[in-house]
Amino acid sequence: MSDPYQALIVERHKHPLHAGRPAQFDAEGEGANPICGDKVHVYLRRAGMDVHYEAQGCAILSASADLMADAVAGKTAEQIAQLSRDFETLLTTGRENPALGGLNALAGLAAYSSRIRCATLPWSALAEALHHV
Amino acid sequence: MSATLRSFDVTVIREDFPILKQQVHGKPLVFLDSAASAQKPRAVIDAMRHVMEAQYANVHRGLHYMSEKTSDAFEAVRDKVAAFINAASRDEIVFTRNATESINLVAYTWGRTALRPGDAVAVSEMEHHANLVPWQMLRDAHGTDLRIIKITDAGEIDFDSLEQVFADGKVKLLAVTQMSNVLGSYTPVERLAKFAHERGAKILVDGCQAIVHRHVDVQAIGADFYAFSGHKLYGPTGIGVLYGKRELLEAMPPFMGGGEMIGHVTYEKSTWAKPPFRFEAGTPAIIETIGLGAAIDYVRGIGFEAIAAHEHELTEHALATLGNIEGVNIIGHAQDRGGVISFTMRHAHPHDIATLLDRQGIAVRAGHHCAEPLMGRMGVTGTARASFGMYTTPEEIDALAKGLLRIKQVFA
Numbered sequence: 001m002s003d004p005y006q007a008l009i010v011e012r013h014k015h016p017l018h019a020g021r022p023a024q025f026d027a028e029g030e031g032a033n034p035i036c037g038d039k040v041h042v043y044l045r046r047a048g049m050d051v052h053y054e055a056q057g058c059a060i061l062s063a064s065a066d067l068m069a070d071a072v073a074g075k076t077a078e079q080i081a082q083l084s085r086d087f088e089t090l091l092t093t094g095r096e097n098p099a100l101g102g103l104n105a106l107a108g109l110a111a112y113s114s115r116i117r118c119a120t121l122p123w124s125a126l127a128e129a130l131h132h133v
Numbered sequence: 134m135s136a137t138l139r140s141f142d143v144t145v146i147r148e149d150f151p152i153l154k155q156q157v158h159g160k161p162l163v164f165l166d167s168a169a170s171a172q173k174p175r176a177v178i179d180a181m182r183h184v185m186e187a188q189y190a191n192v193h194r195g196l197h198y199m200s201e202k203t204s205d206a207f208e209a210v211r212d213k214v215a216a217f218i219n220a221a222s223r224d225e226i227v228f229t230r231n232a233t234e235s236i237n238l239v240a241y242t243w244g245r246t247a248l249r250p251g252d253a254v255a256v257s258e259m260e261h262h263a264n265l266v267p268w269q270m271l272r273d274a275h276g277t278d279l280r281i282i283k284i285t286d287a288g289e290i291d292f293d294s295l296e297q298v299f300a301d302g303k304v305k306l307l308a309v310t311q312m313s314n315v316l317g318s319y320t321p322v323e324r325l326a327k328f329a330h331e332r333g334a335k336i337l338v339d340g341c342q343a344i345v346h347r348h349v350d351v352q353a354i355g356a357d358f359y360a361f362s363g364h365k366l367y368g369p370t371g372i373g374v375l376y377g378k379r380e381l382l383e384a385m386p387p388f389m390g391g392g393e394m395i396g397h398v399t400y401e402k403s404t405w406a407k408p409p410f411r412f413e414a415g416t417p418a419i420i421e422t423i424g425l426g427a428a429i430d431y432v433r434g435i436g437f438e439a440i441a442a443h444e445h446e447l448t449e450h451a452l453a454t455l456g457n458i459e460g461v462n463i464i465g466h467a468q469d470r471g472g473v474i475s476f477t478m479r480h481a482h483p484h485d486i487a488t489l490l491d492r493q494g495i496a497v498r499a500g501h502h503c504a505e506p507l508m509g510r511m512g513v514t515g516t517a518r519a520s521f522g523m524y525t526t527p528e529e530i531d532a533l534a535k536g537l538l539r540i541k542q543v544f545a
C-alpha cells in the first residue's frame with residue numbers, strides 16, 4: 001500500500017502553486033465537510049480552465065486542490081468530468097492511472113476511506129463552479 | 134491496597150487483552166483511543182462466549198432450565214452494577230444500550246413529566262453531544278429552556294456562570310459530565326449536586342468517562358441520575374446503564390412499549406411494570422449484559438486505587454512529554470484531570486496527525502469528538518486526542534511523542 005503522504009502531497013501542501021483568490025474569475029464553487037469543518041473555495045477562469053482555490057483544512061485537502069488545478073488546466077468540461085470519475089476510481093481502488101498524472105500521488109488514500117472526502121472536496125467545489133459558467 | 138487485589142503490573146495486565154498483540158501496518162499496535170471505546174480483556178470475551186456456548190435462552194420468560202439460568206446470570210449483573218456504583222437498591226439500575234440512550238430516556242420520560250414549559254435544564258460548555266442534543270430536543274418538543282454554563286479557559290466549570298444560570302430559580306435539572314471526553318477535566322460532582330439540590334434542582338451526571346478511571350459512589354455524589362456505557366469500561370458494546378433514584382424512576386412513565394415493561398395488558402390498555410423493568414422494553418442485550426458483569430468483576434479485581442495511580446503517572450508523563458514538543462498545544466489544563474489529552478500542532482491538521490500516526494501503528498482520534506460547540510469555545514476547529522486505559526504504558530506515550538516529532542519534520 002502506498003503512503004498517503006507522498007513527497008508530492010507534502011510539497012504541494014507547503015508550497016502550493018495555485019492557492020489564493022485571483023483578481024478575476026468567471027465562476028466559483030465551495031466544498032465543505034461538516035464532519036471536520038474543512039472548507040475549500042474554488043475560483044475558475046473559463047479561458048484555459050485556470051483554477052485557483054482557498055483551502056482551510058488538512059494537507060490532503062490542499063494538496064488535492066493544488067494537483068487538481070494542474071490536472072484540469074486547458075481541459076474541456078467533458079474531459080474534467082472524466083478526470084473526476086477516474087480520480088474517484090483511483091481513491092477507491094488505489095490503482096494508479098497514467099491519465100491522472102500527479103493526482104496518482106493520492107492513491108494511498110484508498111486505505112483510509114474516512115479521508116477520501118478530503119481529496120474529493122475540491123472536485124465538488126469545481127463541479128459547482130463549472131455549473132455556473 | 135487490600136490483599137485480595139492483584140498488585141498492579143502493566144505487562145501482566147496487557148496479557149489479559151488479546152488485541153494488544155496485534156500489529157498495524159507491520160508495527161506493534163499503540164492504542165491511544167480508549168476514551169472512544171476500550172479494548173476487552175479475555176475475561177469479558179470468555180464470559181460472552183460461555184453464555185452462547187453453554188447457558189443461553191431468553192430471560193424472564195421461559196419456564197425451563199436454560200431460561201432460569203440465563204435470567205439468574207443476567208439479573209446478577211444488576212446486583213453487580215448496583216454494588217459497583219453503590220446504588221441503594223438494584224431496582225435503581227436500568228439497562229440501556231449506552232449512555233446516550235440513558236440520557237435520552239431521562240429527557241423523554243422524566244423531562245416531559247417532571248418539567249413544565251418554562252422550566253430550564255442547564256448543561257456545561259463541555260458536554261458530549263449525548264448530553265446536549267437530548268435537551269435541545271426536549272426544549273423544542275416541550276417548551277423547556279436550555280442554558281449553558283460556561284467553563285474557564287483551563288477547562289473547569291465556571292462557578293460564577295453556574296450561579297448566574299441558576300439565579301432566577303428556573304433551572305430544575307443540572308446535566309453535567311463528570312469528566313470531559315475532550316479536555317480530560319473532572320468536574321466536582323459532589324459540589325455540583327449540593328449546589329443543584331440547594332436550589333431545588335436535580336442533577337444528572339454523565340459518567341461515561343469518569344467511571345472508567347475512578348471509584349464512583351452515586352450516593353456519596355448525591356446523583357439523581359447517573360449514566361454510563363459498558364464499552365468504555367472494558368465491556369462490550371450494546372449495553373449501558375441508567376441509575377436513577379427510586380422515587381424518581383417510580384414516578385416516570387415508560388420510554389418504549391412492548392414486552393418486559395408491562396404489568397397487565399388488554400387490547401384497550403396496559404399497566405406498567407415497576408422500575409427498572411418499566412424502562413426495559415423488549416429482549417435485552419443478554420450476552421452483552423453478562424459481558425458487562427465480567428468487565429466489572431475484572432476492574433474491581435484490579436481496583437481503582439491501582440488503576441488511578443497508574444493512569445495518574447501516565448498522564449503526568451504525557452503532559453510533560455507532549456508539552457515539551459515545540460509547536461504542540463495541549464487544550465485544557467484543569468487541576469483535576471485524567472488521561473484524556475487533546476492537542477493541536479502547528480502546521481499539522483488533526484486529521485493529518487491521526488493518519489500519519491496510524492502509519493506508525495499509533496491509534497489516536499481526531500476531529501471534534503462529538504463536542505462540536507466546545508471546539509469553538511476553545512478556539513479550535515478540531516483536535517487530535519490521545520486517551521489512556523489501564524493497559525497503556527509510558528513507552529506508548531514515548532512512541533506517540535516520537536511520532537509527533539516525525540510529523541513535525543514532515544510539515545516543517
Ligand SMILES: Cc1ncc(COP(=O)(O)O)c(C=O)c1O
Pocket residue numbers: 168169231232233234261263264310312313314339341342362503
Ligand atoms: C462524556 C461522554 N458522554 C457520552 C458519551 C456517549 O457514549 P455512547 O456513545 O456510548 O452512548 C461519550 C462517548 O464518547 C462520552 O465520552
